[in-house]
Amino acid sequence: MNNRERIDKLNMDKSLPHPEWRELISTFSSSDREYAQNTASAITAERFGNKIFFRGIIEFSNICKNDCLYCGIRRSNRNITRYRLSEEEMLLCCGEGYRLGYRTFVLQSGEDKYRESLQFMELIRKIKAQHPDCAVTLSVGECSRDTYQEMFRSGGDRYLLRHETANREHYKKLHPPIMSLENRIRCLCDLKEIGFQTGCGMIVGTPFQTSETLAEDMEFMCDFQPAMVGIGPFLPHKDTPFAEYRAGSQELTLFLTSLVRIMLPDALIPATTALGTAAQDGRIQGVLAGCNVVMPNLSPRNVRKSYMLYDNKSGVELNAKESLNFLKEQMKSIGREVVIGRGDHRDYERNENNG
Ligand code: 5AD
Numbered sequence: 001m002n003n004r005e006r007i008d009k010l011n012m013d014k015s016l017p018h019p020e021w022r023e024l025i026s027t028f029s030s031s032d033r034e035y036a037q038n039t040a041s042a043i044t045a046e047r048f049g050n051k052i053f054f055r056g057i058i059e060f061s062n063i064c065k066n067d068c069l070y071c072g073i074r075r076s077n078r079n080i081t082r083y084r085l086s087e088e089e090m091l092l093c094c095g096e097g098y099r100l101g102y103r104t105f106v107l108q109s110g111e112d113k114y115r116e117s118l119q120f121m122e123l124i125r126k127i128k129a130q131h132p133d134c135a136v137t138l139s140v141g142e143c144s145r146d147t148y149q150e151m152f153r154s155g156g157d158r159y160l161l162r163h164e165t166a167n168r169e170h171y172k173k174l175h176p177p178i179m180s181l182e183n184r185i186r187c188l189c190d191l192k193e194i195g196f197q198t199g200c201g202m203i204v205g206t207p208f209q210t211s212e213t214l215a216e217d218m219e220f221m222c223d224f225q226p227a228m229v230g231i232g233p234f235l236p237h238k239d240t241p242f243a244e245y246r247a248g249s250q251e252l253t254l255f256l257t258s259l260v261r262i263m264l265p266d267a268l269i270p271a272t273t274a275l276g277t278a279a280q281d282g283r284i285q286g287v288l289a290g291c292n293v294v295m296p297n298l299s300p301r302n303v304r305k306s307y308m309l310y311d312n313k314s315g316v317e318l319n320a321k322e323s324l325n326f327l328k329e330q331m332k333s334i335g336r337e338v339v340i341g342r343g344d345h346r347d348y349e350r351n352e353n354n355g
Contacts, residue, residue, distance in 0.1 A: 090127075
């Protein structure tokens, strides 16, 4: 089988045998990438037309008990100012976001104990009470099943938890000893069973990653059938053990994005900030490769510099309106339209508020 045949087979079967994944990922050419992109584009156009959904991301705390070797807000980094937004500040962000047209708020943080508190559950309730036509997405890391259940009862609709890598040994090399792939997957399964639209995904180009581990990532996602998939290139952060490693490849990230679109036609796939940081037109390239979501930053400007997962993160100088307008213009330039609406995965749609 050649690579075009592999891509066609993926499109037909929505899965590939392990050796075919490995071959495809380790030997693709730029013309294979173009072929995957064209196949993915046809699927995206058929399912979503020219619509792009947008979500406002509020990075509400950079306090983290974890020590992931790639991440700039890891516990061992003493060079950042730790912050947690107040409930009032978060509600203000949502109010401003709502006026700008956002109908999904993504609450993201490090693994701050606050996320497991009754106050946090109360905050989710308040956001949903003030904006009943909005979805709340949580992205606050690993928690117990009971905590996830509480978050869902409080009104959480979606949950993003990248699996980061689906290979056990590779996972160990990226994370401190107390973290495990087993627990990560336990979390993802709990989230899905509880009823969240659940997102996973990996970083492309982390140290020690191989076409073998990437093949395992694709197979994991094929089994798990996530509603959302976040994929971005690895970008080094100066205050981490991986500071001296090279950034992940933009081409490989885009190729894998197209393959995910082909495998999971209905998935919500954001053109990530990491893609937009690695290149000026990174988000545009992401959308052309098969992404259908953008997530402009809604965090207050004064804390943005403190939420640096990697160096040179884009958008930290812009305010909420500017971030959104910048993305709207980028999308318009490639014939896409940023639409107002919750933008639920079709398996979870319940009303007409979907853009
Ligand atoms: N480069 C790229 N992505 C990163 N993330 C964290 N640190 C980095 C980095 N240095 C990603 C992880 C995490 C998400 C919020 O950000 O995949 O799940």
